Amino acid sequence: MKKLGLFMLAVLMIGLSSCGGDNANKAKDAANNAVEATKDAAEDAAEATKEAAKEAVDATKEVAKDAAEAAKDAVADVDGKALFLNNGCVACHQVDKKTVGPSIKEIAAAYDGKKEDLIKFLKGEGKAIVDPAQFAVMQPNLATTKKMNDAERAGLADYMLSNK
Ligand code: HEC
CATH class of the missing domain: 1.10.760.10 (Cytochrome c-like domain)
Incomplete structure (x- = not known):
């Protein structure tokens, strides 16, 4: 949300920048910051997704191993x-x-x-x-x-x- 706010601000600044030089530079900086922030957020999200996917695969493997072990034991028991x-x-x-x-x-x-x-x-x-x-x-x-x-x-x- 904060990043979105920053982005909106940047857009606003770009709009204002049509009015004058100094303001135009400031608007450009803000826009650059907003782009950076968006990039960071995307990277974080990608990292988190990768991590979650790995955990899910590990958990699935564990469950499959337990099931195979249990099946083997059950057969042997009888x-x-x-x-x-x-x-x-x-x-x-x-x-x-x-x-x-x-x-x-x-x-x-x-x-x-x-x-x-x-x-x-x-x-x-x-x-x-x-x-x-x-x-x-x-x-x-x-x-x-x-x-x-x-x-x-x-x-x-x-x-x-x-x-x-
Ligand atoms: C080639 C023949 C042969 C085969 C095949 C064989 N055994 Fe034996 N087994 C023997 C002989 C000879 C003895 C006696 C020697 C001894 O007591 O260890 C024996 C002894 C044993 C004993 C007693 C051990 C003790 O405390 O003296 C057990 C238990 C046993 N066998 C289980 C098995 C099982 C289970 C299998 C199959 C996986 C098997 N055997 C396959 C020949 C065989």
Whole structure:
């Protein structure tokens, strides 16, 4: 509003300037000032718009990331069994029969009441307690379970522990 006022003043001065020399110079100065002020205001507005647009993009990205994360967690929560089947675990682990690896029931018995330890093992941070002598055969599979998120590892643990 102030800038607009200045501008109007400038226009007025230009009008008056037709009357005489000194006044004409003053009017020219005022007009120049008004132009400068208008330019500044436009620059400020452009800067603010850019800033706001960037914030909006950042916020959108954040929301999208959260949604993707939540979707991943939700799927993992309900389907530990599918994870066990789809990640090749069944090739060596049958429910109640020892094959290449111990049965799921044997694993569940060893980790009964120790879900956190089982999750740690899947994270590559725990020690083998079921058949430590054969750990070298199991170890490469930890590359798969380490890449999973916490909810997926918890889903796997829940599934194994549900086989009693
Ligand atoms: C190539 C065969 C093989 C595959 C595939 C395999 N395992 Fe194993 N697993 C073993 C063997 C052998 C053991 C016994 C050694 C041991 O106890 O670490 C074992 C042990 C385990 C144990 C017990 C760990 C402990 O404390 O002793 C868990 C839990 C386990 N496997 C989970 C899995 C999961 C989950 C998958 C799929 C991502 C998987 N395994 C895939 C062979 C395999």
